[in-house]
Amino acid sequence: MRNFKAFIFILFLGAVSTLPVYSNDIYVTQSGAGLNLDIIQDGINNVIGSSSTAVSLVGTSMNYSITQIGGANVLTSDVEGASASIDMDVTGDSNDVVLKCDATGNYSCDNWNVDIDINDSGSATGDSSNIDIDVGTIANSDDSDVTLQILGDSTTANIDIDGASSPVSVTSTGSTNNFQINVDGNGDSAGHAVTIVHTGSGATYDVVQSGAYDSIINLTVNTSTGAAADVDISQAQ
Numbered sequence: 075m076r077n078f079k080a081f082i083f084i085l086f087l088g089a090v091s092t093l094p095v096y097s098n099d100i101y102v103t104q105s106g107a108g109l110n111l112d113i114i115q116d117g118i119n120n121v122i123g124s125s126s127t128a129v130s131l132v133g134t135s136m137n138y139s140i141t142q143i144g145g146a147n148v149l150t151s152d153v154e155g156a157s158a159s160i161d162m163d164v165t166g167d168s169n170d171v172v173l174k175c176d177a178t179g180n181y182s183c184d185n186w187n188v189d190i191d192i193n194d195s196g197s198a199t200g201d202s203s204n205i206d207i208d209v210g211t212i213a214n215s216d217d218s219d220v221t222l223q224i225l226g227d228s229t230t231a232n233i234d235i236d237g238a239s240s241p242v243s244v245t246s247t248g249s250t251n252n253f254q255i256n257v258d259g260n261g262d263s264a265g266h267a268v269t270i271v272h273t274g275s276g277a278t279y280d281v282v283q284s285g286a287y288d289s290i291i292n293l294t295v296n297t298s299t300g301a302a303a304d305v306d307i308s309q310a311q
Contacts, residue, residue, distance in 0.1 A: 102129045107155075109136045116143045118166070123150035128172070131155070132181065142169065145195065149173075154181040165193040167226075169203040176211045183215035183237070194226035194248070201226030201248070210236035214259050224248060227274075235259075238285075241267040250276040259285045266290060277303045284310040 099121040100113060109131060113122060120142060123129035129151040131138060136158045142149060145166035152174050153160065164171060171190065175183035192203050205222065209215045215237030222231060227248040235242060237259045244253060251274070257266050266283050267290040275297050283289040289309040297303050 100129070101127055102131070104130070105132045107133045107135050109133060109138070111137070112139045114141045114143075115147065118144040118146050120144060120147045122148070124148055125150060125172070128152045128174075140164075142166070145169070154183075156182050156184040156186075158183075158186050160186070160188045160190075162190045163193070164191070164203070166195045167201050167203070169201070171203065172206045174206075174208045174211055175215065176209075183210045184217055186215060186218035186220075188218070188220045190222050192222075192224045192226060192229060202228045203230075205229065205231040207231075207233045209234070209240070210259070214238070215240060224251065227251065241269070243269045244271070246270075246272045246277065247274060249274040252278045254280050256282045257284075258282075268292070270294070272296065272303060275302070279303065279305045281306070282308045
């Protein structure tokens with residue numbers, strides 16, 4: 075699909091009966107401004123883009139909404155262009171989420187708004203999901219806003235933001251989660267603000283902020299039960 079303004083709604087319900095290998099695979103390549111893309115997948119082993127063939131969205135003023143319900147799902151997206159609004163809701167265990175902007179360096183990632191929710195399915199084994207968010211992979215991103223909310227255990231998240239005025243917020247409820255947050259680039263009165271609210275035991279946080287001015291970290295950790303959190307913070311001008 076090339077060069078069009080579009081509203082796309084995709085609903086896939088995976089039949090999960092006695093054959094857990096059933097899955098839905100979705101691959102989208104889009105170029106052009108003003109895209110509205112909504113995708114819903116319900117099942118297990120579903121794929122929306124993969125490490126070899128990511129969903130590729132190129133253009134400005136995009137709205138990208140994903141809902142995945144089930145376990146062992148894969149969600150891999152390269153979204154290039156300014157003024158993108160991205161909302162991802164993933165429920166279930168052992169999911170793999172990758173979101174990148176400007177993987178080729180041809181487009182800016184300015185004015186990004188990213189909201190990702192990882193929800194516990196109620197399984198006793200925990201979520202065990204992997205989340206990788208890279209905004210401004212090559213070119214800087216100005217005025218991006220990344221919010222990650224996680225309910226569940228044993229989740230790993232890597233957040234790498236390159237640009238000015240790029241606040242990051244992480245809210246985590248669960249145990250043995252691991253977070254790597256790296257914010258790089260010039261800050262200003264609204265820039266380089268990292269907010270972390272964690273409730274649970276045994277979490278590990280490594281936060282690195284670098285660049286000129288305004289490196290701000292707000293950290294709230296509640297480990298009233300179980301092992302304490304391990305927090306490392308590095309700030310540099």
